[in-house]
Structures are given as structure tokens and as C-alpha cells.
Amino acid sequence: MGTSLTSYFIDNIRSLAELPESNAFAAMIANGRDFAATRIAYKLNLHGPAINVSTACSTSLTAVHLAVQALRDGHCEMALAGGATVHPQQVDGYIYEEGAILSPDGHCRAFDADAKGTVGGNGVVLVLLKPLDEAIRDGDNIYAVIKGTAINNDGGDKIGFTAPSIKGQAEVIRLAQKDAGVQPESISYIEGHGTGTVLGDSIEISALREVLGNNSEERSCALGSVKTNLGHLDTVAGIAGLLKTSLALYHGIIPKTLHFQKPNEQLTSSKVPFYVNNSTQAWQTGQLPRRAGVSSFGIGGTNVHVILEEPPRPVLNPSGRSLQIIPLSAKSEKALRKLSDSMAEFLENNSGLELADVAFTLAKGRKTFDVRRALVAGSFSDSIKKLRSDYQSEENPPRELAFMFTGQGSQYVGMGKGLLKESVFYNTVKQCADILKPHLNLDIRDVIWADSASADANNRLTSTRFAQPALFIIEYALAKQWMHWGIIPDAMIGHSIGEWVAACISGVLSLDDSLHLVALRGELMDRQSPGKM
Numbered sequence: 001m002g003t004s005l006t007s008y009f010i011d012n013i014r015s016l017a018e019l020p021e022s023n024a025f026a027a028m029i030a031n032g033r034d035f036a037a038t039r040i041a042y043k044l045n046l047h048g049p050a051i052n053v054s055t056a057c058s059t060s061l062t063a064v065h066l067a068v069q070a071l072r073d074g075h076c077e078m079a080l081a082g083g084a085t086v087h088p089q090q091v092d093g094y095i096y097e098e099g100a101i102l103s104p105d106g107h108c109r110a111f112d113a114d115a116k117g118t119v120g121g122n123g124v125v126l127v128l129l130k131p132l133d134e135a136i137r138d139g140d141n142i143y144a145v146i147k148g149t150a151i152n153n154d155g156g157d158k159i160g161f162t163a164p165s166i167k168g169q170a171e172v173i174r175l176a177q178k179d180a181g182v183q184p185e186s187i188s189y190i191e192g193h194g195t196g197t198v199l200g201d202s203i204e205i206s207a208l209r210e211v212l213g214n215n216s217e218e219r220s221c222a223l224g225s226v227k228t229n230l231g232h233l234d235t236v237a238g239i240a241g242l243l244k245t246s247l248a249l250y251h252g253i254i255p256k257t258l259h260f261q262k263p264n265e266q267l268t269s270s271k272v273p274f275y276v277n278n279s280t281q282a283w284q285t286g287q288l289p290r291r292a293g294v295s296s297f298g299i300g301g302t303n304v305h306v307i308l309e310e311p312p313r314p315v316l317n318p319s320g321r322s323l324q325i326i327p328l329s330a331k332s333e334k335a336l337r338k339l340s341d342s343m344a345e346f347l348e349n350n351s352g353l354e355l356a357d358v359a360f361t362l363a364k365g366r367k368t369f370d371v372r373r374a375l376v377a378g379s380f381s382d383s384i385k386k387l388r389s390d391y392q393s394e395e396n397p398p399r400e401l402a403f404m405f406t407g408q409g410s411q412y413v414g415m416g417k418g419l420l421k422e423s424v425f426y427n428t429v430k431q432c433a434d435i436l437k438p439h440l441n442l443d444i445r446d447v448i449w450a451d452s453a454s455a456d457a458n459n460r461l462t463s464t465r466f467a468q469p470a471l472f473i474i475e476y477a478l479a480k481q482w483m484h485w486g487i488i489p490d491a492m493i494g495h496s497i498g499e500w501v502a503a504c505i506s507g508v509l510s511l512d513d514s515l516h517l518v519a520l521r522g523e524l525m526d527r528q529s530p531g532k533m
Contacts, residue, residue: 001126002052002059003036004085004234036084048076054235057193058298059083060125061238065149065304067129077134082126083235094120101197101232108232110194110225111201111276113262118195121231125239127246132312142311144246147291148180154301162299164200169207172303173293177211180307184212187221187307188285189254189292190274191241194225195232204295205266212273221274222281223267228258238296238304245292248283249310252290256280321421322378324359326387329372336371344387347380355380363486403482403489403505405475405498411467413450413458416474424484428477435512436469439519444469468497468522469515475501476511 009031029035034052041050049070053063060083067079096104096117103109103117135142152175154168177184190212192204212221226244227233233240248254260278267276283290290310297303328343330336347358355377373391377383419425433444447466461467475498483489492502497518504514 001037001040001063001080001082001084002054002235003033003083004087004236005033006031006086008086008088040080046080048079053083055302055304056298056300057232057234057237058296058302058304059235059238060240061242061294061296061304061306062151062298062302064127064129064146064239064242064306065151068146068149071129071131077130079129080126081129082124082239083233084124085234085236086122086124087120099198101195103196107259108194108196108225108227109259109261110192110196110228110257111205111223111264111267112196112260113264115196115198115201115264117197118227119231121233123230123233123236123240125236125243127239127243136312136315139314141314143250144311145309147182147307147309148176148178149304149306150175150179151302151304154303158301161301164203164297165301166203166207166210168301168303169204169295169297170210172305173207173211173295176293176305176307182291182307185220186288187212187291187293188288189222189224189245189248189283189290191245191292191294192223192225193237193241193295193297194227196225196227200297201264202266204297205264205272208274209266209272222254222277223274224254224257224277228260229255238294241294241296242306242308245294245308249290249292249308252283252310254281254283321356323376324355324378324383325363325374325376326359326383327362327372327374329366329369331369331371333371336373340373340387340391344384347384347387351380355383358383400490401487402491402493403479403502405479405492405494405501406471407494407496407498408464408467408471411461411471411474413448413461415448415470416478417449419478419481422481425477425481428480429473432473432476432511432515435515436473436519439516440466440469444473448474463526465522465526468525469519471497472501472515472518476504479505 009027013027013031033054037050037052040046041048049066051063051066053059053066055062060081063081063083067081070076071079094102096102101117103119106119108118109115129146130140132142132145150172152168152172154165157167158165177187190208192208194201194204208223226241227237229244230240244255254277256279257276260276263276266272267274285291292308294306294308295304326343328336328339330339375383375386375391377386416425416429420429429445436444444466447460448470450460461470479489479501489505492506494500494502500509500514500518503509504511509517
């Protein structure tokens, strides 16, 4: 990632004459542009490449390009890419100069005939990138697919260092399309750099015409720029456009380009295949997947272009549970009531979702406050009805929690079978059964879940040789499932075999050692002749 030069550091910290030298160094580290990516890597304990990027306005899209390369080369499994531009002055202004980059009226009119400049803005954008197959495998929410990226520099082929270049911009778009393996005619939207300056817009349109073709009579490719909404976000400009375009692909809607009245004269030719969309519209493509190009051009000539495609349709995997727990919490009774109403409204407007996904997000993805309620529901309509019904909230903060594990005698054939649809429980039982096979010479699951609860099956599970490992596995897997759901014990206690489970979960014994010793213990006890307690 990369950041803009921080005016706060210059205006408010660096000027402090009484700042001690040691504190000045710390302030420089905390505010320096060279430490943004590495600071995040330090805070999040990330070990892949942490690269601070600085290519002026194209910084954040350059970061995306580098992140894509790192993923392709196997340098990391996931990557964060983005940028930050924050100017803390809440009331600020500028002096307009004819021919300069800033707008005379405080509006950015990208690709408009009256475009005369842009305005500044603040923003922070960070995106998570991940290989597509792994994102699909993990059930991630995918907003867009990056098909290809490219980066180049204008070199000296332009009228001045700060000026853009038709040749450089056209070439980077061609390179990105080649990297993506797509044809120019399959692109139905371009998120332009769109500074809204006379020179910048004209050169960008000329470069697009060179790549997308000059012979089309049909204006099939929409053109827009998020700068009309947010202003020029400096280092964040490119990824702001990427984020806008990703959301447009995800929702199938092309947003309106603001402040557009009359097209730039470069767009008035009948041979231009694109148009500026000045009204929000559905993104229609026929049989083709929606595809878009995103451009970002930095002062100094570093050009970046990214090809995006609409995400694959998510594969819904029903949870298999007939009922779901819907937990809600807030800081006050009034806020909880409002949250309940807004959640009911959300469910009414999003009936295509899985209720299990909603329940998971509320349980795992939301901060917990002291005023709480929870409801159990089997459908959207059931959830909506209960969300709008009267309820009794709980205002006490969570109490301490203990897990208590039982000893031998509580086992029975078929115990835990109803939890096999829970992946953590299932995988934990399988892991334990595989570890035990050499010690028991069988798969303990065949004993626990025998085909029938006959006298023979019950007698076999009563045998200490099998009963103790079976109890350990079920109690251990059940505890792991509770902990996966966020129910973490503050203390544990157990009787007999239950003591071994508590010791293993608390880290006193490893799982391998625990299972080995429990199997040996059960076998030694099983060898003894019958007797009294």
C-alpha cells in the first residue's frame, strides 16, 4: 500500500520546537510514508511481502498490481492492497489557476465539455485479494475477479514530466487485456482516471479510442469516473475506482457519473464505441460475463490498468440444521429495539440469502454489547415475526463459564450422531479415530455408531477398552465444537475420563499423548478380573 504525504505531520508535529529528539524520531516513524505497509504487517503479524508503494495518483492500483503478482508467484496466500489519503483540515480551500489541475467551481466534471479541473478528497481503501479457486472453496463473498493487470511508464514520450501520454496509456490497457486473455469488445465499462482536466480527459479518451477501436457505430461501452463523486483522492484514486467497479459488477448496476452535461468533443464522433453514462442503469451484456477496465495514471508517468470480471454465482450450501440462533446485542434497550426492526427489514429485502449465513455473521462478525436478545428460528418469515415481537432482553454482562466432563458410565450407542453434520465435530472425531486405530486395531466410530443399538452393540461399548476412548473422543469433539461457536470456557473440571479431556483441552497433554494413554488405561483396566469398586 501507499499513503499521501501527511499534512498533519508537517503542520502540527514537525513544527513543534520543544519536541525532544527521541520523540521526533518516533513521530517520524509513525507518520512517515515509508512505514504504512510495514506497520500493518507488524500489527497483524503478517510474514509475506510488505511493500510501501509510491507512484503518485496511481499508487494504490500499483499496489493491487504488485499484490496480484505476489499471489501468482506464491509469495503469499492472501494479500491486502490499498492506500490512504487523509488531510485533517476540515475547512480548507485553494486558489484557482487557469490551466492548473484544480476546478474553478469545486466540482469534478470528468469527460464533460466544461471540465476544467478536479477537487481534492480524503479516503482510505484496503481490499483483500485471494486466488479465485481458494475463495470459492472457502465460501468467501467475492465482489469481482481480477482477470489481468499491467503497469508501464510513459518515459519521455510526452510534452512534460507532469503531462500524460496517449501512447503510454494505450499500451498499458493493451497489456492488461493481453494478461487477462480478453478481447477489447468484451469490455462493457471503463472506470477512467477521469481527472476532469482539459488535457487529461482528452488524452485519456484518445488512448481509449486507440485500444477499443474507432470503427464501431454502436456505443456499447460505458465510461465513468468515481472522482465526480469523491474528488481526486491522490494515492487512493486508483483503488477507489477499483472498489466502485467491483461493487458495480457485484450488483449488476453502473452508477451515474455526476456533473455531466455535454460530452467532451473527443466523444462526439460517430466512430467512438463508448459513452459517458449520466444515469444509473442496469448493466446488460447479453450472454457475455460483465467485464470492465479500471485505469489509474500517476503524475510522473506510471500507468496501471486492471481488467475485472463479474464474480461467479455463489453456491449456497444449506447448513442442514432445521433451526438457527439469531443473536443481537446493543448498548441500550432502545438501540436493541431499533436493531431488531432493521434486521427484520433486512431479512424482508434479502430473502435469497441462507438463514444460516445470516446467523453466522451475527454470531461471529459483530461486536457484543451488554443489552442482548437471541431468538431461535427455522425460516426468514419465522425470524421476521419473532424480531418484531415482544421480548425480554438480558442486561447482564456475560458470566464466567466452566466446562464439566463426565466419567465412564454415561456412554451409549449412537451418542453424538446428531452432530456429525457439524464440520468441526465431525473432523475432530475423525482425527481422534485415526490416531486411535493403531492402539485399538479398529475404527472406534464403528463401536460408537454401530448399525443398531442391540444388546451386543451396547455390551461392546460397555467394555472399558472401548468405553473410555469413546467417551474421551465425544467429550473432546463436543468441547471443540462449542469453542468453535465462540463458547470459550474460563475453567474446566472433570471426573475420571473427563479429567483427561480437561487436561488435553487446557494444554497439559497433547491430543496424541492423551489418546495413547486413554487407550492404554482402558486396555489395562479391561484385563483385570471382575471386582468391586
